[in-house]
Amino acid sequence: MQGGTGDGPHYDVVVVGGGSAGLSGASTLGRARRSVLVVDSGEPRNAPATGVHTYLGLEGVAPADLLAAGRDEVRRYGGAVRHGTVVTAERHEHGGFRVVLADGGVVHGDRLLVTTGLTDVLPPVPGLRELWGRDVLHCPYCHGWEVRDQPIGVLSTGPLAVHQALLWRQWSADVTLFRHTGPAPSDEEEEQLAARGITVVEGEVAALGTTGGRLSAVRLADGSDVPCRALAVAARLDARAGFLAGLGLVPVGQEMAGHEIGGRIPSDPTGATSVPGVWVAGNVTTLTDQVIAAAAAGVRAGAAVNADLVAEETRRAVAARREAVSVFSAPSEREVCDRVLGDRRHGV
Known part of the structure; x- marks a missing residue:
């Protein structure tokens, strides 16, 4: 940590x-x-x-x-690790950022790396939230092995439900597609x-x-029950990034198979955003990243942030060196006078 900036401590990166x-x-x-x-x-x-x-x-x-x-x-x-929720982030006139927390605390950073993840917006079905992440699931690669060979349901709420059901079929022969509010499957589907062998x-x-x-x-609206051990749900995925709006960064849609699945903060492959000095990594910018992919993105972004700081420090060092060389090599007032007098003596 460097010295404070008036109302809070200052870091290279927040x-x-x-x-x-x-x-x-942060580890990188x-x-x-x-x-x-x-x-x-x-x-x-x-x-x-x-x-x-x-x-x-x-x-596991x-x-x-x-x-x-x-x-x-x-x-x-x-x-350092500090518990808190960031509510606003604003740019300093001289560069860097002022970050305000919900508890009133303030910190400053030359760069920001935002890795706040996303929010799963679940369909309004009673009981989904209570079982979310245990028996109500979203990703077969994250949870499929744990519910293999058991009765698996897929809740249809959008156009990707059939794709989802076909995918989960890899883990169980007992898969049921619940039409719910989703569109009717096409003839091909x-x-x-x-x-x-998927029941609709x-x-x-x-x-x-x-x-x-x-x-x-x-449980269906008509009161009938269909046995089910796991229920796959395609939640809408929205980046947790409201505090970035003040910097001009707002979510844009991310698509899968031509259909929007949520909102992400756009970035280049290193995580750099359109705002100089702000990087993003993980689910806040790539909604479908699993944990290991998010960790890899954090390493990549951390390295890019460090390289950006190195470039800035090098520019400053070069400028300071040039100024020092200029001052050191500039003739003194006595030297200038001696040169003038010497020129006069020689008729120059």
Whole structure:
């Protein structure tokens, strides 16, 4: 940490968001000998899940344990972690950013790395939120193995539901597509579903039936129950980035198979946004990133931020050197007078 800037401490980089992307970026920057602060609200998207999957070498690790280890690593390399929620970020006239927290705290950074993730906007079906991340699922690669060979339902709310059902069929032969509020399958899609043995159930879903706090059935509006152990839901994915609006950064739509699935903060492959000095990484900019991909994006963005700081420091060093050389090589007043008198003596 560098000296304060009036109303709060100053860092090379303020990382907003303490998930896998933010902590990986902060660790990368700490190893680059940067002063780093991670501001973390403590509300990770995957908190309800029992384990993180497809993370090489850490398969099944509890989300809380992974983040705790990440915070320890950041601190090991001199970084700081602060609990809080960022409400606004504004640019200083002289460069850098002023970041205001919900508790009134203020911090300053030469660069911002935003890794706040996304919010899953679930369909308004009673019981979905309570079982989200355990029996109500979104990603077969994250959770498919854990519910393999069990009755799996797919809640249709949009045009990608058939694709979703066909995908989940890889993990179980017992898959049911609940039409709910989604569009009717096309003739081609009906043939695909039939060929894969996927049952289509008409009617809206009214609620979820549970046994011992776990999903046991999907209850239709007509009162009938369909046995179900897991329910796949395509939630809308919206970046958590409201505080960036003051810097001119607002979400744009991200599409999958020609259909919008949510809103993301656009960036280049390194995570750099259209606002100089602001980078993003993880689900805030790539909605479909899994945990390991978000961590990799954090490393990539952290390296890009450090390179940008190195470039700026080099420019300043060159300018300072040129000024010093200019002052050192400039003739003194006595030397100028001697030269003038010498010229006169020689008739110049």
